[in-house]
Amino acid sequence: MSGHPEPSLAAPEAAPRAAPAGNRAARTAVSAGVALVLLAAWEGIIRHFHVPPFVMPGPVAIARALVADWGLLSHALWVTLEITGLALATAVILGVLLSVIMSQSEWLESTLFPYMVILQVTPIIAIAPLIILWISNLKVGLLICAWLIAFFPIVANTTMGLKSADRGLEDLFKLYGASRWQTFRYMRMPGAVPYFLAGLRISGGLALIGAVAAEFVAGTGGQGSGLAFRILEAGYTMNIPRMFAALALISATGLVIHVVLTYVSHLCLRRWHESALKRER
Amino acid sequence: MAAAFTAPSAAGAAPPRPLLAMAGVEKRFDRGTLALSGLDLTVEAGAFVSLLGPSGCGKSMILRLMAGLAAPTGGTITWAGASRPRLSFVFQEPTLMPWASVLDNVLLPLKVARPAPAAALAKAREALAG
Numbered sequence: 001m002s003g004h005p006e007p008s009l010a011a012p013e014a015a016p017r018a019a020p021a022g023n024r025a026a027r028t029a030v031s032a033g034v035a036l037v038l039l040a041a042w043e044g045i046i047r048h049f050h051v052p053p054f055v056m057p058g059p060v061a062i063a064r065a066l067v068a069d070w071g072l073l074s075h076a077l078w079v080t081l082e083i084t085g086l087a088l089a090t091a092v093i094l095g096v097l098l099s100v101i102m103s104q105s106e107w108l109e110s111t112l113f114p115y116m117v118i119l120q121v122t123p124i125i126a127i128a129p130l131i132i133l134w135i136s137n138l139k140v141g142l143l144i145c146a147w148l149i150a151f152f153p154i155v156a157n158t159t160m161g162l163k164s165a166d167r168g169l170e171d172l173f174k175l176y177g178a179s180r181w182q183t184f185r186y187m188r189m190p191g192a193v194p195y196f197l198a199g200l201r202i203s204g205g206l207a208l209i210g211a212v213a214a215e216f217v218a219g220t221g222g223q224g225s226g227l228a229f230r231i232l233e234a235g236y237t238m239n240i241p242r243m244f245a246a247l248a249l250i251s252a253t254g255l256v257i258h259v260v261l262t263y264v265s266h267l268c269l270r271r272w273h274e275s276a277l278k279r280e281r
Numbered sequence: 282m283a284a285a286f287t288a289p290s291a292a293g294a295a296p297p298r299p300l301l302a303m304a305g306v307e308k309r310f311d312r313g314t315l316a317l318s319g320l321d322l323t324v325e326a327g328a329f330v331s332l333l334g335p336s337g338c339g340k341s342m343i344l345r346l347m348a349g350l351a352a353p354t355g356g357t358i359t360w361a362g363a364s365r366p367r368l369s370f371v372f373q374e375p376t377l378m379p380w381a382s383v384l385d386n387v388l389l390p391l392k393v394a395r396p397a398p399a400a401a402l403a404k405a406r407e408a409l410a411g
Contacts, residue, residue, distance in 0.1 A: 028357045123362075136382075149321040160306075166376070168372050168373075168374045169349050169376050169378065171345075171370075171372065171376070172370075172372065172376045172389075173393070174288075174350055175348055175349075175350065175370050176367065176389070176390045176393045176394070177393065177394075178393040179393075182393050186378070186381075186389065186392070186393075187378065190378065190380040190381070191378075191380070193380070271380075272380045273379070275382075
């Protein structure tokens, strides 16, 4: 100590910082190791029992198909990604707009919300054929199907967030004589962000599922064919490795969407929200 | 159930018009629970008033009625200046916006009151520095 308190202050800070970094590397290594072991086991079983690739391809055959058919599959991936992205963007814009409208009065909410629930509980597979039939533009039809299922989580979550303002803060704004707009701008909107982001993460995955489900129903080939159609087509021609390659691309897309949205959510909330704050120990 | 105690005004001085007069104030919640009834309370300018009473007797409700955060269902609340003056209020729970910085939390009342932004910023910085 003797007049130099700095070292004793710096030491406890440095130690806990090093630990999580090492932890994270170890965790990543374990996750990657488990994935590799699973893939190796899959390939091993396929080879050991001589399972033909048209029944069940191994990861190596799938990877080969992915490389060989990359031109076809990457185009299909782009088509599906476009529908998914547009559906999610539309769901965000219209969903937030509708939430703001519904949060203005309970009367409006109780009038509009049942329709949201009906849209949500009606299976997309059941109404997709009708939508595809009614809408002459296939892309718009697919977009509507994907949007329908991505829409609800954003509306439900954001509406709840806008209504969940802290009662004490509500009083504070009233006491300051804040206008309705100021209360919305400075309190309700920022307070609803964590709820909106939770809805967004659910909707990201659902938009992809909606796009794929609608493509399955539409089943159209040619220019506008996405990954789901490539799966159908590969099934018809018994090109099972390509089918799995398309499936792997859908799964990977879903994973990427999840990771990106989780990161966006973390960026928005890391400074203040309990879900993103590390507890000091 | 309510308990209210008015501090005696400065002895000898002519009683000024009370700053705040609550007469026969009643507060009944929407579901019918009677929170306050028959409350008479006057507060002179410069007086220091304490409200004492067991938990749940309506002390906070009296403050909320004074601040205009709740409306009485009966009786009258009269301020000397005819309208309610600007009040300060310390809430039981901390009322900070967790998403905003310390500076933005301090700036909030100034933002809401719409003064010149530069003046508001200087004032908030000054308050934080002090």
